[in-house]
Amino acid sequence: MSKKFLVGIDIGGTSIKMAVFEDDGTIIDKWEIPTNKDNQGVSIPGDIWTSLENKLKEHSIDPKEVQGMGVGAPGFIDSDTGSIYEAVNIGWKKNFDLGKQLQALSGLPVFVDNDANLAALGENWKGAGNLAENLIAITIGTGVGGGIITNGQVVNGSNGTAGEIGHIMVEADGYACNCGRKGCLETVTSATGMVRQAKEKLKDNPNSLLKTPLEKNGDLTTKDIFDAAKEGDAFSISIIERVADVLGLAIANVATIVNPSKIVIGGGVSKAGDQLLIPLRKAFDSFCLPRISEACEFRIAQLGNDAGVVGAAYLVKQKLS
Numbered sequence: 001m002s003k004k005f006l007v008g009i010d011i012g013g014t015s016i017k018m019a020v021f022e023d024d025g026t027i028i029d030k031w032e033i034p035t036n037k038d039n040q041g042v043s044i045p046g047d048i049w050t051s052l053e054n055k056l057k058e059h060s061i062d063p064k065e066v067q068g069m070g071v072g073a074p075g076f077i078d079s080d081t082g083s084i085y086e087a088v089n090i091g092w093k094k095n096f097d098l099g100k101q102l103q104a105l106s107g108l109p110v111f112v113d114n115d116a117n118l119a120a121l122g123e124n125w126k127g128a129g130n131l132a133e134n135l136i137a138i139t140i141g142t143g144v145g146g147g148i149i150t151n152g153q154v155v156n157g158s159n160g161t162a163g164e165i166g167h168i169m170v171e172a173d174g175y176a177c178n179c180g181r182k183g184c185l186e187t188v189t190s191a192t193g194m195v196r197q198a199k200e201k202l203k204d205n206p207n208s209l210l211k212t213p214l215e216k217n218g219d220l221t222t223k224d225i226f227d228a229a230k231e232g233d234a235f236s237i238s239i240i241e242r243v244a245d246v247l248g249l250a251i252a253n254v255a256t257i258v259n260p261s262k263i264v265i266g267g268g269v270s271k272a273g274d275q276l277l278i279p280l281r282k283a284f285d286s287f288c289l290p291r292i293s294e295a296c297e298f299r300i301a302q303l304g305n306d307a308g309v310v311g312a313a314y315l316v317k318q319k320l321s
């Protein structure tokens with residue numbers, strides 16, 4: 001029986017995305033199940049396997065025809081053992097042995113990596129990366145995730161923490177970050193950070209167009225900020241410029257180490273497209289070694305929420321080749 005299928009799984013705080021692929025990356029089926037976080041997430045491996053087994057049956061696929069399962073999860077992960085050191089928003093603690101459990105349940109080879117790393121790998125296989133040998137991927141949403149690919153491989157580091165671009169410190173005495181430190185990149189340039197800065201400084205800018213959505217909805221979104229900037233609101237433009245400056249400097253420094261041909265920006269905030277990319281590229285170019293800047297192109301991510309499962313499937317291919 002030839003092993004022609006791949007399985008990609010992306011575990012998030014509210015749902016687990018799952019997909020079955022042909023060997024060339026064509027999606028046969030994709031679906032989601034809820035993330036059961038009760039009892040510190042103990043039932044998750046069993047939930048995944050039950051759902052996958054049913055789905056394979058539905059498509060008349062024998063598990064023996066599956067090459068392996070790639071799994072992305074949030075948190076700090078030891079990709080050699082498939083253990084999660086800690087994933088705060090799932091409840092896993094103290095080296096939860098996700099990889100081993102899934103392997104025991106399924107009898108398949110299982111490979112686990114950080115979700116942001118797999119999103120980078122997915123974009124590189126089927127999205128904006130176009131199989132770049134050296135690539136930096138940054139996901140800007142509630143937080144800022146990062147994934148680095150060098151020589152075609154995800155960089156994991158000695159304990160799975162490489163590429164955590166969101167936790168590069170940009171303000172030594174800045175705002176508190178989820179990681180327990182202060183002034184990380186994500187405190188300034190995530191959607192959360194952007195909205196916080198806008199709300200804090202709005203009182204000094206009483207004529208800003210942002211007052212209307214704030215009064216109407218009781219809160220702001222990054223879309224409000226980009227929309228107001230489009231209307232010429234100087235205050236909103238200044239927030240976007242600051243975010244572009246801080247992000248551009250951090251990426252320029254990472255690029256000095258990686259020398260990428262592609263820098264892929266994804267996540268909810270990337271929906272702003274050129275409104276973010278143009279000032280970001282300008283800031284990046286002003287900080288970057290010209291030779292590094294010349295070699296690379298900025299792209300908006302293309303796969304959206306599928307990047308994680310696509311990258312997880314590609315991880316299986318890479319590990320077994």
Ligand code: ZN
Binds near residue numbers: 166177178
């Ligand atoms: Zn941090």
